[in-house]
Amino acid sequence: MLKSLHTVTDPLLDKNPVTVHILGICSALAVTTSVSTALTLSLALIVVLTIAAGIISLIRHHIPSSIRIIVQITIIASLVIVADQILQAFAYAMSQRLSVFVSLIATNCIVLGRTEAFALNNRPLPAMLDALGNGAGYAIVLLVVAFIRELLGAGTLMGFGILPLVAEGGWYQPMRLMLLAPSAFIILGLLVWAVRSARPAQQEPREFTPYAPERQVQP
Amino acid sequence: MTVRRVNGFDPWFGPVPAYGAPTAIIPRTIALLGDDTPGLRPVFAVETGAPVAAGETLFVDSKRPELRHVAPVAGTVRDIRRGPRRSFDRLTLSVEAGEAKAFAIPAPLERDTLVALMIEAGLWVGLLARPFGHVPAPDTQPAALFVTAIDTRPLAPDPAAIIGAHRAFFERGLAALRLLTPGKTYLCQRRGAGLPAVEGVVEAGFSGPHPAGLAGTHIHYLHPVGSGDTVWHIAYQEVIALGHLLATGTIWQHRVIGLAGDGTLRPALVETVPGADLHDLFAGRLIDGPVRLISGSPLDGRPTRYLARAHHQASALRHAPIAERRDWLGLAATWLARGSGALIPNRLHEQAAPPGLLPIPFLRAISVGDIDAARRLGALEFVEEDMALLAHADGGAADYGRMLRRVLAELETAR
Amino acid sequence: MIPARLAALATHRLTRGQLPVLAGLLLPLFWMLVTQGPAVLLRLALIGAITLGWQILFARLRGQGFGLEGIAAATIVALLAPDTAPAWQLALGTSFGVVIGLLVFGGHGRNILHPATVTLAFLMFSFTSEAYRITPELPIWTLAPAALLLLASGQANWRLLLGALIGLIGLGWLQTVPEALEMAGTGLFWLVLLFLLADPVASAATNASRLLHGLLFGLLTVLFLQTGTAISTLVFATLMAAIFAPLLDAMAIAVNARRRERRHGR
Numbered sequence: 033m034l035k036s037l038h039t040v041t042d043p044l045l046d047k048n049p050v051t052v053h054i055l056g057i058c059s060a061l062a063v064t065t066s067v068s069t070a071l072t073l074s075l076a077l078i079v080v081l082t083i084a085a086g087i088i089s090l091i092r093h094h095i096p097s098s099i100r101i102i103v104q105i106t107i108i109a110s111l112v113i114v115a116d117q118i119l120q121a122f123a124y125a126m127s128q129r130l131s132v133f134v135s136l137i138a139t140n141c142i143v144l145g146r147t148e149a150f151a152l153n154n155r156p157l158p159a160m161l162d163a164l165g166n167g168a169g170y171a172i173v174l175l176v177v178a179f180i181r182e183l184l185g186a187g188t189l190m191g192f193g194i195l196p197l198v199a200e201g202g203w204y205q206p207m208r209l210m211l212l213a214p215s216a217f218i219i220l221g222l223l224v225w226a227v228r229s230a231r232p233a234q235q236e237p238r239e240f241t242p243y244a245p246e247r248q249v250q251p
Numbered sequence: 252m253t254v255r256r257v258n259g260f261d262p263w264f265g266p267v268p269a270y271g272a273p274t275a276i277i278p279r280t281i282a283l284l285g286d287d288t289p290g291l292r293p294v295f296a297v298e299t300g301a302p303v304a305a306g307e308t309l310f311v312d313s314k315r316p317e318l319r320h321v322a323p324v325a326g327t328v329r330d331i332r333r334g335p336r337r338s339f340d341r342l343t344l345s346v347e348a349g350e351a352k353a354f355a356i357p358a359p360l361e362r363d364t365l366v367a368l369m370i371e372a373g374l375w376v377g378l379l380a381r382p383f384g385h386v387p388a389p390d391t392q393p394a395a396l397f398v399t400a401i402d403t404r405p406l407a408p409d410p411a412a413i414i415g416a417h418r419a420f421f422e423r424g425l426a427a428l429r430l431l432t433p434g435k436t437y438l439c440q441r442r443g444a445g446l447p448a449v450e451g452v453v454e455a456g457f458s459g460p461h462p463a464g465l466a467g468t469h470i471h472y473l474h475p476v477g478s479g480d481t482v483w484h485i486a487y488q489e490v491i492a493l494g495h496l497l498a499t500g501t502i503w504q505h506r507v508i509g510l511a512g513d514g515t516l517r518p519a520l521v522e523t524v525p526g527a528d529l530h531d532l533f534a535g536r537l538i539d540g541p542v543r544l545i546s547g548s549p550l551d552g553r554p555t556r557y558l559a560r561a562h563h564q565a566s567a568l569r570h571a572p573i574a575e576r577r578d579w580l581g582l583a584a585t586w587l588a589r590g591s592g593a594l595i596p597n598r599l600h601e602q603a604a605p606p607g608l609l610p611i612p613f614l615r616a617i618s619v620g621d622i623d624a625a626r627r628l629g630a631l632e633f634v635e636e637d638m639a640l641l642a643h644a645d646g647g648a649a650d651y652g653r654m655l656r657r658v659l660a661e662l663e664t665a666r
Numbered sequence: 667m668i669p670a671r672l673a674a675l676a677t678h679r680l681t682r683g684q685l686p687v688l689a690g691l692l693l694p695l696f697w698m699l700v701t702q703g704p705a706v707l708l709r710l711a712l713i714g715a716i717t718l719g720w721q722i723l724f725a726r727l728r729g730q731g732f733g734l735e736g737i738a739a740a741t742i743v744a745l746l747a748p749d750t751a752p753a754w755q756l757a758l759g760t761s762f763g764v765v766i767g768l769l770v771f772g773g774h775g776r777n778i779l780h781p782a783t784v785t786l787a788f789l790m791f792s793f794t795s796e797a798y799r800i801t802p803e804l805p806i807w808t809l810a811p812a813a814l815l816l817l818a819s820g821q822a823n824w825r826l827l828l829g830a831l832i833g834l835i836g837l838g839w840l841q842t843v844p845e846a847l848e849m850a851g852t853g854l855f856w857l858v859l860l861f862l863l864a865d866p867v868a869s870a871a872t873n874a875s876r877l878l879h880g881l882l883f884g885l886l887t888v889l890f891l892q893t894g895t896a897i898s899t900l901v902f903a904t905l906m907a908a909i910f911a912p913l914l915d916a917m918a919i920a921v922n923a924r925r926r927e928r929r930h931g932r
Contacts, residue, residue: 205752205755205793205795205796207792207793208791208792208793208794209788209791209792210792212791214791218766225770240619240620240621241620242618242619242620243617243618243619243620243653243654243657245650245653260670260673261670261673262670262673262674262677263670263671263673263674475926475929475930476930477926477930478927478930479930480930584679584680587680587683587685587734588679588680588682588683588685588733589683589731589733590683590684590731590732590733590735590774590775591730591731591732591733591735591772591773591774591775591776592730592731592775593772593773593774593775593776594775595682595774595775595866595867596866596867596871597682597819597820597821597866598820598821598823599673599676599677599820601873607922607926609871609872609918609919609922611871611872612871612872612915612919615871627919627923628919628922628923629922629926643677644677646677646679646682
């Protein structure tokens with residue numbers, strides 16, 4: 033029970049796929065201009081990742097090693113197509129805003145990374161819990177970045193106006209930089225910095241040891 | 252003779268001293284310093300209180316028998332001092348009248364017999380190898396040999412005048428040194444110095460400010476090393492000592508030293524013994540007021556009490572003002588000039604750099620300990636004395652010589 | 667070749683620090699004060715206070731000291747920022763510039779971009795409806811003492827200035843962009859050139875790559891000038907050229923290493 037709990041909660045902070053392993057950055061930059069798109073994509077990724085992990089784990093003993101990548105991608109891509117179709121059917125406007133990024137879940141490093149690293153070697157239930165945890169970790173990062181970007185870039189959250197814009201008679205001049213990709217990079221970098229300052233174990237070891245003058249002895 | 256113009260700049264430590272004729276000074280005590288041969292683990296052949304003759308062996312390294320140090324003059328052993336971690340600090344002798352050991356000079360001088368003679372007479376430690384700057388092993392052969400007969404360090408005496416006074420010995424020593432290498436022997440001098448020409452020795456002229464006089468500069472232009480080659484270099488007064496030994500059978504008990512600096516009343520050239528006590532040398536020549544005595548030049552000297560083997564000069568400099576007694580102007584200047592302590596590139600670095608070195612990337616690499624980058628940029632060509640001018644140009648706070656030595660030590664173990 | 671007496675002056679610690687930079691900024695600051703009134707000083711106070719605050723915080727956290735480079739960067743930003751800029755935007759931009767441009771790397775001497783460049787680029791990029799892209803007027807003679815001081819103290823390398831002029835005038839003549847040739851006579855160009863481009867830390871680290879760095883800056887200026895105002899052109903050209911400076915350094919180091927290998931291989 034504790035182990036399962038760890039499997040789900042570790043990827044939230046201590047082994048977050050985005051801030052620790054720096055995976056899945058491209059979609060993290062692209063869809064975080066508003067919280068609603070970030071939320072939708074996160075949910076789509078969680079669903080795809082969980083089901084893919086479950087399926088691959090179920091058939092893991094029957095996949096020949098030489099074609100395992102192709103098999104995994106086939107399964108993931110099929111699930112992505114299904115997710116894309118469902119989104120287009122039931123939330124067409126949102127699907128238009130997300131455009132190609134739902135389809136690009138198939139190329140997201142997190143998905144293939146987790147199936148390759150975990151689902152192939154574990155039973156279905158732990159694999160699905162791990163997928164759920166990683167998806168949730170990805171979702172947390174996306175939501176944090178999207179929160180900052182939408183609030184400072186448009187003054188809204190989930191479409192509701194929070195800061196009064198100058199264009200509507202208020203005082204807040206939206207920062208155009210927040211709607212561009214570099215801001216996502218910068219916010220992600222600051223987030224990684226904050227997380228690694230709070231969890232020094234995640235910091236990479238130093239490449240060199242700088243020169244430290246030895247204790248001088250009187251001649 | 253080809254003359255090469257070297258870029259650089261002369262740091263200001265006072266006007267160029269006008270040395271006259273040398274006066275003789277015999278100090279009361281002399282010492283042999285452990286820092287002269289770093290890493291020495293001595294086995295002593297004498298005890299405290301024992302009388303020694305000039306040329307008698309005092310101590311030999313436990314692992315390398317060629318690192319033999321002999322008594323420069325006759326006297327009595329006064330003190331053997333150990334340093335931190337059982338290293339050797341110094342052996343002090345009081346100078347007294349005594350005998351000089353006679354060495355058998357082999358009649359047809361060949362390489363093996365010359366090497367054995369140099370080791371026995373304690374002259375082998377005057378040779379230095381590049382890369383790494385250690386005393387070479389006698390069974391190795393260098394690709395070239397460099398005799399450094401030019402000195403551009405600030406306040407240094409002119410080698411040409413000193414060699415002129417001991418011309419016969421210099422020629423004899425130079426002719427013998429040719430046997431050490433199968434390659435060329437280079438005599439590096441200032442253009443127009445008029446040093447004795449010995450058959451088979453290539454004369455090379457250098458002009459320009461410091462570091463035109465450093466062995467590293469000469470090696471860079473004439474026989475660059477770094478990827479397998481080894482070259483040796485030797486200073487001009489060691490050559491005179493070798494010539495004296497070959498001519499008379501006893502060691503040369505003198506060295507010619509320049510005393511200068513803004514702490515002296517006037518510069519003076521003295522003929523004294525190796526390892527002389529600086530207090531005795533500078534007695535009666537210092538100004539009133541706090542001074543510090545440095546063996547060597549103000550740029551790359553060491554603040555020891557005794558003259559180091561490799562130094563041909565000693566400096567007396569006025570003490571910098573003590574921080575507590577500084578006036579508000581000095582304090583304000585210190586506060587305004589403070590910084591983050593990092594390397595700030597300046598045009599001076601490019602000028603102070605040894606030839607062929609890109610100074611800023613190199614200094615960054617050695618200060619961080621990036622061995623690969625330092626090797627690519629040419630760390631194997633240099634030793635600490637090549638970094639002294641760069642450290643001075645940078646403001647003197649960072650000890651680039653030590654950083655380079657750390658990098659070189661790692662490169663040596665990796666070889 | 668420096669005569670020995672001058673070498674003593676050049677190695678003196680007061681000429682190695684930020685004093686020549688600050689002294690060179692006095693005249694442009696005075697000019698701005700005279701033509702635009704005391705608002706410049708208010709901006710300088712605000713930006714300087716924020717810069718110092720961040721520097722003190724990082725100094726405490728890391729146990730490292732700092733010098734006057736924050737004040738110098740704050741002065742440059744205060745000179746080039748418009749009168750109508752709201753205080754919160756300046757505060758945000760300065761914080762970003764000082765933290766990301768300077769302090770994250772370990773302080774002065776370890777950064778790759780000048781904090782003033784990062785601040786100005788951030789402000790121009792983020793707030794397009796403000797007046798950040800309006801070019802301030804600065805006559806060229808106000809930069810004469812700065813040029814003298816920075817070149818004499820060895821901080822601004824003449825190769826950067828020469829490369830920039832060659833790039834600017836060369837490409838300006840080739841593509842017939844008259845604004846480029848006019849720009850070389852404005853004070854703003856020389857302010858950016860001397861303080862932001864030729865900053866010893868934020869520029870290339872070898873003599874050969876300094877020429878290329880200046881050249882790149884000149885070329886980018888002419889290219890950007892065809893679609894932007896003078897100040898935005900200069901700031902973004904400086905930013906891009908500084909980002910490419912480590913690459914130019916790596917090229918120079920590779921050439922140096924190859925030459926050394928060939929010399930040793932004999």
